[in-house]
Amino acid sequence: MDSKATTSKQIPVTALVFIGWLFLMTFLPFLIILGMSFLERTPLGTISFHFNFNNYARSFQYIYLKVLFKTVWLALIATLSCLAVGFPVAYHLARSKGWMKQLGLVLLFIPFWTNFILRIYGLVSLLGNHGLINQILLSLGIITSPLEILYTRTGVYVGLLYNYLPFLVVPIFSALEKLDPSLREAGFDLGANRFQVFWRVVIPNIKEGLFVGSLFVFIPMLGEYVIPDLLGGAKEAFLGNVMVSQFFVMQDWPFGSAMAGLLSALMLMTLWIQTRWSKTSGLRGGSLNA
Amino acid sequence: MPLELSGLTKTYSKDGSGFRLLPIDLTIETGEFFCLLGPSGCGKTTVLRLIGGFETPTSGKILLNGKDITQLPPHKRNLHTVFQRYALFPHLSIFENVAFSLRLKKLGRSEIEERVSEALKLVQIEDLRDRRTDQISGGQAQRVALARALVDRPEVLLLDEPLSALDPELRVKMREELKALCKKVGLTFIMVTHDQEEALQLSDRMAVMRDGQCLQVGTSKTIYEDPVDPFVARFIGQVNEITGDLFGDSPETYFLQSSLGNFRIKKNGHPLNKRLNLILRPEKMRLLRQRSQVQENLIEGSICDLTYLGSRTEYTVKVKDATFKVFEQELERLKKRKLNVGDNVYLTWRTEDAILLNSPNS
């Protein structure tokens, strides 16, 4: 019986400052953008307060749906690539011992605390026509004209993989860390070989970690703006890029806002799937005969 | 002057689990070492927190020296608490931890110095005064917590399971010191514990609690020898129980009729034909190697387990489908015939050693 359970104490003023701040500085602006999405742009470029769903209807035109699907598709492929690289990295880290493990984790993250724009710039100077890769390949005589990597879809993939890898490594790593080592030993003891232990013991027990971790990078990728902007060409625009251009190029704020609403809905939906999945998977976790 | 609790209750309605502290009336005398004993969740800590002022009672009053302190916040009550995990301030040295309450009172530097030194000396840790809290052992932390609570000269010291965080050896040693400290400073000590041995050893009087209810208040001896409730009997020490019905064929003799036989019992207020529990302490029972002349209170059984513990031997005796514990003192070497597992024995006891209580199911 602790004190906190005793009475319905009221929330103190200090907390109200924080909550008020969040409400004013995050929620209210978000509400404004949502509200804007139901308004209309007049031919003169002003905004008319005429409540309608036209902007959302317009979002479902072919060209915008194509952007939506491309965003989801590219984010999906990039997530799977992250998984393919991130899993071995996390696996190695989880099996390292003591300071090696600490050092590995710190090494993995140091690049991510250099400026984001700088990292992108690093990639640009690496991948460009005069970049390191092309310089080396040209001087070795492997290619005769520079490879087009920058401002293509490959550039976007490289950018996404580079920037999101550690955020997938961490959840997989912690899932592996939580795995009781005696489970593996029990697997070996019961006659499984390394391969069988991996597929029948390790994977079934961390699949939730894999799934949640994947969504952990997939969701923010959906809202990506800078990477497609700086590493991809105009053809590789994400929902975020089209949205920004609606604001600044087309000057159509209501339609841009509708795209923001759509993007938020898309992310919310994915998040909802994630929470639902983590709730139900509790029953299935740990079964050996998966 | 005493600490009085009158009609104190507390109701929690958190997530419908609905814990309730039933009205408690207690008077704790000045200088007394009083224990609140009970299993976890029985409400003993709640009582302590109510006295300390960390919770407000739903109804009832708390009087200290005749003054109503029920509604006072903790910092206005002249009593201090020794917390279960000691709650020493990690950002302060040992000296500053002890000096905390004196500094809040803005006492002069020399007085603080003097009183803290005195308190540290009282608990024999003068040499630790400049250490940090993470540089001392559990036993030392316990002493710091005591000094910190005593330095301000409270009228009552509240101790919330103060020994539970210590290792067993130290715990036994600290018991003696706590008791000596209580007598030395002459303050009222109120201690919460779930350890019956601790309560028996330390307290002048104790209250045994269960499910938010105070079952019995009394000295160690009263609680052990004359429990008023089967739960109290079982909670303190070990018991053997026989359930049966009371009958009497004359005004002088009463018997308990049970599946193990009829046993004579001392006359007391229980009405006839009532279902009762006969409670026997293992050390008050005797083992007979053969059927003696004694015909009363005799049960035949066989030994199914025995443990030699040096000063005594503990036997487990099987009687039909019940088992009995019997402790026999090893008084004289080789005097008695050695008993082995499987031997047939007879159990007996003196009528006045049997405790008769209402059966909880009746």
Add this chain to the structure above:
Amino acid sequence: MRRSNPFVTTIFYIAILLLYTPLLYLILQTFLVNPNNLKSGFTLSWLIKLFQSPSLWEPLITSLEIGILSASLAVTVGTLGAVGLVEFASFLPPPIQSLIMLPIMLPEVITGLSLLLFFLLLRVELGFATVVIAHASFSASFVYFIMLEQLKKLDPQMAEAAQDLGAKPHQIFWKVTLPNIIPGLMGGWLLAFTLSFDDFLISFFTSGAGLTTLPLKIYSLMRIGVTPELNGLSFLMICISTFLVLLLVSKEQSRKWVLRG
């Protein structure tokens, strides 16, 4: 038990190497006579030029000022929140929980745009102040979570002990709670500062025409084309960031957050 297999180990080291390649290449470029030609020889002239060019120093100062102010603001607001909510944190109503998570979950591009609309509607002139407020608006939630964790680690009996020994509520805060959460405060401040110092997108939307932070400067230089000064600047920034990370890692409270980025 056998150790990790060589295949997995190889992938790990290749991944780490590839993560560092762009940054190491930027550093290398700083010292090349022609940054786009590996064989052009080495020089220190770009670095020297960097230290002589005020157009690059100004954004650095701006970024530092914004970082310091927004971190201080975020720490104040976030800590107030954590102190007030620590008792309720585990059973906060879902709307409040979502509100606290919102700045962390919302894509930066939406955060930036919505703040821009917000400021425009309020007819606030975009510039230094709006960037500071925008940065603090998203980092306050991060600080809140750091402080919450720090406060939860505090023994709740400690506040009761202080109360028991005669401390009034404000004395409990100043004499007991605060001295014990200073490590968290420092970690939270550093995190908020780093978030602000690194931020590009939100500054991009909320800075208006006149103000240039360091990331914005890098962005505009990139748009123009690769300039040697940009490489010098990169070198400088990598040094600053590395220093900040090491500082953060050395503080246990914020280590977890470093590893979350």
